[in-house]
């Protein structure tokens with residue numbers, strides 16, 4: 001087989017992989033788990049390298065196909081600082097998935113089992129905001145780097161283990177006895193984590209990563225305050241609610257600071273970045289919107305629920 005045929009063969013396999021998002025995102029999720037885990041020297045390192053090449057190609061094809069769906073909307077974002085900030089802030093109300101009916105339902109109506117299923121999906125799809133920030137700040141300009149450092153320090157509980165955000169989520173999972181696994185998670189939730197991981201680990205998506213993380217800070221408070229209120233209504237203990245109640249308040253401040261010290265200086269220095277920041281933000285919100293839709297289908301249209309309602 002010559003090189004061209006080999007390339008066509010690989011492209012054909014990749015196209016098949018893209019047409020089956022469940023298996024694609026399970027593979028990407030398992031690979032991300034393997035490649036990001038601290039490890040020791042081992043004899044199979046060249047086999048890992050070959051797997052990395054194949055998986056990075058698949059990951060790139062996924063991201064590029066996804067980019068194509070938002071690129072026109074992102075190209076319409078203004079490239080002057082004031083215009084871009086207004087466009088970005090408007091995503092809070094009019095961005096994909098904003099105002100999804102899932103959240104008022106979680107706040108007012110969901111039962112224990114339904115809430116636990118939702119939390120398990122969310123926990124399995126969590127890529128670790130702290131590590132994403134750390135990976136995204138490599139070589140970025142000073143003012144943005146400093147803000148990412150302050151944000152990371154908050155993720156680290158400002159040096160106190162009890163205040164670290166990641167372990168706070170893990171304590172919620174352990175307290176409720178949840179068992180999040182890649183193979184029991186709906187594909188949009190895995191895709192959300194895989195997309196953010198691709199952004200943070202691939203330097204050609206550096207601005208996408210920063211746009212995506214910034215839009216999490218902008219939009220999380222609305223969602224997590226509903227989840228926190230739902231947990232309280234159901235009588236869940238404070239240890240299970242803390243992660244949500246903390247982010248309902250703290251991310252309002254994080255968002256203001258991300259806009260002032262990350263987005264503003266990055267766009268002022270190079271207006272061409274606006275488009276990539278916008279693509280990242282839109283792709284993160286689209287990823288969330290796909291999750292909410294599948295969660296609602298599962299929670300509202302499952303046979304058990306239909307039977308219970310009859």
Ligand SMILES: [Fe+2]
Nearest residue numbers: 129155165247
């Ligand atoms: Fe956090």
Ligand SMILES: [Fe+2]
Nearest residue numbers: 217250251254
């Ligand atoms: Fe935050």
